[in-house]
Amino acid sequence: MTSKGSAGVRVTGVLLALVLLVELAAAGIFLRYLTAKKEEPAASKPPEVLTPVPEPEPQPEPEPQPDPEQEAMLKERQALMERAYQLSQGYYYDEALALLDQAGALRSAQTDALRREIAQKQAELVPYEGDQFYHVFFHSLIVDTDRAFDGDYDSTGYDLYMTTVSEFQAMLPKLQAAGFILYDITDLVEFRDGEAVRREILLPPGKKPLVISVDDVNYYKYMEGDGFAQRLDVDEEGRVVTVVDGQPTYDGDVMPILDAYVAKHPEFSWRGAKGVVAITGYEGAFGYRITDLEDYDAATQAWMLQKTRDVAAALRESGWKIACHSYTHNQYWSDRTITAQQEEYDIGRWKRDIAPYVGETNIFISPFGVAFPDNDPRLLYLKEQGFTIYCPVEASMTTRWENGMLFQSRLNLDGMVMKDYPERVKRFFFDPATVLDPARPHG
Numbered sequence: 396m397t398s399k400g401s402a403g404v405r406v407t408g409v410l411l412a413l414v415l416l417v418e419l420a421a422a423g424i425f426l427r428y429l430t431a432k433k434e435e436p437a438a439s440k441p442p443e444v445l446t447p448v449p450e451p452e453p454q455p456e457p458e459p460q461p462d463p464e465q466e467a468m469l470k471e472r473q474a475l476m477e478r479a480y481q482l483s484q485g486y487y488y489d490e491a492l493a494l495l496d497q498a499g500a501l502r503s504a505q506t507d508a509l510r511r512e513i514a515q516k517q518a519e520l521v522p523y524e525g526d527q528f529y530h531v532f533f534h535s536l537i538v539d540t541d542r543a544f545d546g547d548y549d550s551t552g553y554d555l556y557m558t559t560v561s562e563f564q565a566m567l568p569k570l571q572a573a574g575f576i577l578y579d580i581t582d583l584v585e586f587r588d589g590e591a592v593r594r595e596i597l598l599p600p601g602k603k604p605l606v607i608s609v610d611d612v613n614y615y616k617y618m619e620g621d622g623f624a625q626r627l628d629v630d631e632e633g634r635v636v637t638v639v640d641g642q643p644t645y646d647g648d649v650m651p652i653l654d655a656y657v658a659k660h661p662e663f664s665w666r667g668a669k670g671v672v673a674i675t676g677y678e679g680a681f682g683y684r685i686t687d688l689e690d691y692d693a694a695t696q697a698w699m700l701q702k703t704r705d706v707a708a709a710l711r712e713s714g715w716k717i718a719c720h721s722y723t724h725n726q727y728w729s730d731r732t733i734t735a736q737q738e739e740y741d742i743g744r745w746k747r748d749i750a751p752y753v754g755e756t757n758i759f760i761s762p763f764g765v766a767f768p769d770n771d772p773r774l775l776y777l778k779e780q781g782f783t784i785y786c787p788v789e790a791s792m793t794t795r796w797e798n799g800m801l802f803q804s805r806l807n808l809d810g811m812v813m814k815d816y817p818e819r820v821k822r823f824f825f826d827p828a829t830v831l832d833p834a835r836p837h838g
């Protein structure tokens with residue numbers, strides 16, 4: 396009896412507890428229902444559960460009581476992973492993997508996962524097998540179209556041979572979308588026993604190598620007051636800037652614009668490659684009149700020479716190559732009447748007056764895009780002088796490795812080609828009508 400009775404009490408107790416629980420649960424649900432009803436202001440709110448939230452990057456194991464040391468470690472790991480990821484975006488795979496391999500105490504399941512992901516991307520690279528290479532060129536960009544196209548003597552020339560800042564800025568995402576990746580022209584060739592041969596280059600599947608060059612980065616006197624930058628300079632962080640109306644800017648020519656674009660889109664540049672800056676010498680370099688030093692006082696002379704060195708160093712540091720574009724840019728190049736003596740003088744002056752400040756180079760960007768037959772003594776002279784990469788102008792952008800040299804022809808993306816020969820651009824790149832600056836006189 397007692398045992399039965401106590402069992403009965405126990406059963407009743409359990410039942411009561413159950414009822415209580417059910418009631419509490421019901422009340423809870425009801426309360427939640429009420430709250431939910433109150434919180435719902437309109438029927439437009441999307442259902443909560445149905446939208447799948449994208450899986451976030453693998454998160455660190457939950458840290459219930461993060462002590463400062465632990466937090467610092469997590470931050471350090473996050474920074475390491477971000478750095479490795481950034482490197483891999485610019486195709487610095489070996490560097491990114493090395494960074495993760497040296498993670499030491501920061502190593503975790505996450506760093507291992509990132510390492511696998513990056514190694515996978517590297518393994519997917521393929522040699523570029525195409526015979527078509529791509530090289531486009533510009534002159535210094537028009538910053539102020541009002542001043543460039545003011546109808547004076549120079550306006551027609553600017554409309555034909557120049558590109559505006561807005562046009563260049565509009566081209567970059569189009570080139571990227573079309574599968575181009577900037578490549579260093581010196582990476583396209585290797586020399587075996589003095590012979591230039593095609594060097595195998597790697598790219599992600601389906602991508603195409605693009606070289607960009609900029610001619611006459613001298614900011615000639617005739618361009619003064621016509622809406623161009625005045626010169627190049629270097630900011631406190633070592634970045635190349637354009638000086639426009641006396642002020643440093645980051646959008647006054649191809650170089651700072653491309654530098655900024657690649658900083659934002661590292662995947663547009665193979666290991667930081669930017670392009671080629673081609674300079675003459677008869678009015679100095681980068682806007683500094685270092686070949687007319689006698690016109691200036693000693694302090695200005697020293698300042699100009701130092702600036703030229705600084706700009707050249709900053710350009711190289713950010714992935715630019717510097718090329719010789721002849722010293723004189725004389726007409727004797729374009730009509731190919733240049734004699735051996737004239738050529739010796741021309742190249743000799745570039746080597747004596749320009750190279751010591753901008754650095755030696757093996758790239759020759761021919762003035763007026765002139766080309767010589769392969770056995771022409773004037774071409775052989777250039778090769779003998781160390782110019783083993785020769786770039787003329789030709790719409791089909793032929794690239795060949797012959798006679799100990801790399802020849803790569805270039806297509807000008809200027810007003811003349813974009814307006815008069817749009818099919819040359821469409822064939823390889825984009826429809827130029829979509830980028831043309833409406834400020835052009837015959838837009």
Ligand SMILES: [Zn+2]
Pocket residue numbers: 610611720724762763
């Ligand atoms: Zn030129």
